[in-house]
Amino acid sequence: MPGPGKAAESTRRAAALLVFAIAWYGAILSVRSLAPPSRVSFETEKGRIWVGPRARRVFDGIRRVARKGEKVWVLPETNGVDVLFELVNVSPYEWHVPGWVDEKAEHKLVAALDRNPPDLVVVFDRSFPEFKIGSFGVGYDLVLAAWIERNYLVVDSSPGGKVFRRRGTTTIPASDAKAAALARAKDLIRSTFTPGVLGDVGGFGGLFRPDLSSYSEPVLVASTDGVGTKLKVAFEMGRHDSCGADLVNHCVNDILVQGAAPLFFLDYVAAGRLEPATLHKVLEGIARACRENGVALLGGETAEMPGFYSPGEYDVAGTIVGIVDREKILDGSRIRDGDAALGLPSAGLHTQILFERLGRKPADRMRELGGATVGDVLLAPHLSYWKALRPLLADDLVHGMAHITGGGFFDNIPRVVPEGLEVVVKAGAWPVPAIFQLIEKGGDVSFEEMHRVFNMGIGMVVFAAPDDLSRISRTWQAIEQAWYAIGDVRAGSRRIVIDASLR
Incomplete structure (x- = not known):
């Protein structure tokens, strides 16, 4: 007879499976009546469905990058993605319940997926406090998360989750390169957000509400600069993670000499054809320096101009905005003989x-x-x-x-x-x-x-x-x-x- 601990574990797993069964069924059911207030409509080849706003963003991403007939694996539950988008589900399990499999079972699942790898992996960003296990790759399924990281690239990201495409098997068309690179960059950009940022990534303009409570007469200070000829060295060395940080730090220093505290940064990256991996490295450097300086990466522009730049080359520039009290502006007038x-x-x-x-x-x-x-x-x-x-x-x-x-x-x-x-x-x-x-x-x-x-x-x-x-x-x-x-x-x-x- 199983002990109390094993009985409790069996009960927990059964409850978890029931929760996911209900969630899966609800997601694929085509409801043709009025939607509940907390849900939004989404048109598929199988008809209209009603989903939560976060899931809707993931579905939009799948529609952008998936191709009919491709193999897909969806975590933590299928959400009917394979049916709704006419894809092939390769998962050995209809549902992958968080925390259900132990590390040994995860390795077996990885082996099975290696034999029949999906073209796409979709991970819905969900945490499960009721089971006290956190989110995918953090609170559970660390082996599977590491396998995805090694073998897949993020091609779409939103607050609802991520869509990954397998490395080295399917080339993203040139027309999709910019979208794929920017999708990978969304998490980097969000990592820089400070309390003043309003809204999310992807708007036509960035919104920022500064805290003016400690200023008697606040003055905005702005500066724009570029990386310059140092980029030629980056091209030749194949190192693209430092120039972005250079740019941010340079701009921070330029407004610092006037006594200004940095608030937010806007970047501009241009190339003849955007290489997603290169763009990601550039943005990694920009985001890292923004975090170190407490600056929000509020927005920017990524431009493709075929024939304007040599293959493999690009340009980077940026604008920073900071703030200083008018009475504390440094303009040199306080410098004295003997300083x-x-x-x-x-x-x-x-x-x-x-x-x-x-x-x-x-x-x-x-x-x-x-x-x-x-x-x-x-x-x-x-x-x-x-x-x-x-x-x-x-x-x-x-x-x-x-x-x-x-x-x-x-x-x-x-x-x-x-x-x-x-x-x-x-x-x-x-x-x-x-x-x-x-x-x-x-x-x-x-x-x-x-x-x-x-x-x-x-x-x-x-x-x-x-x-x-x-x-x-x-x-x-x-x-x-x-x-x-x-x-x-x-x-x-x-x-x-x-x-x-x-x-």
Whole structure:
């Protein structure tokens, strides 16, 4: 006689099977009367059915990507998908009850599916708190979820679930490439959403409601930029996950110099023909940087322009919008004679490249670069300084900032220095990365020109009162932010002086 535990388990499984049987029957039944208020109609080859709004979104996705007669496997229950869309159900089970099979049985099911693999896998995003097992691939069926991840690509995604297509067997037509790539990107985009985001992915415009409760006179700050020639290195190296992050971080820094907190980001990706895997990598980088900076990826544009770009190439640009109280806008007017210039280190070149003159290619390894390839160094991600500067802005310790990008020290610092002042930068007060030394010597570039073109290892210059340096130092030490005292402000003619005496 089975013990109490086994009897309870049998009862639980029987209850679960009953629940899924009812759900399956209700889904495939064609109801031709008025729909219940919580359901919406959906037309199929078999007639009209009434389904929940989330299931309707999944059904829309199936209609977009499925082809009549293809083999399908639907989880956790069939929902009549095979019948409604004239597909072939390959599952050994009519229902796959969550938590019903143990790990050993999952491996047997995977083996059976390997012998007769479905073209499509449909996973309805449902959790089952009544059984205390969570959602597919998290609370149950980890082996099956891993098998799907290895062998299938997401071709449609919605809050109701996902549609996967088997890798390497069916090529998505060129006309569907954009839709497939964007479908995979939906979860990435949602992962960046902050409380201010209204609505979901896919609207004609992004909606954002900022929290203005802590602002007396809020001002929006916007900036647009592109990745630039660094993309050429990404093409040659076949690495597309860093340029998107570069773009976001660069834009965050550009509005940060005015004291603005980032709110949301809009991207633009264009190619002659969109490669779903490449686009996904680019968007992965954008989404990762958005999450790290607390920025919502609110929307964007993905454009296919056949013949406009060379095969395998694309362009990426983006716009950021942030917010600052009017009285706290940093425009350089607070910088004073005697202020200290503090440098935050860069990751390297950030956005400029100049290696053709050295006769080097991205795949070349160089002893001078510590054995790294040229491409590794050139694709080092542009750093964001939001985390380091946010607490200083909150404590009103910053008098001004300059983001050191193209144009180096000579073009960027004067943009924030008031008339009647100049900045003395002490070359040698910080370690210069090897790549700049290599460019200077190998490219026969003058000392002044290096500081006019490159950041020389300093990505952001912060101006602050000398009396506040101890507080700033403690703040940065607590978050392990490196910094250097690289110069000071004095009376002068709004220029930059590079003092090489410490070099």
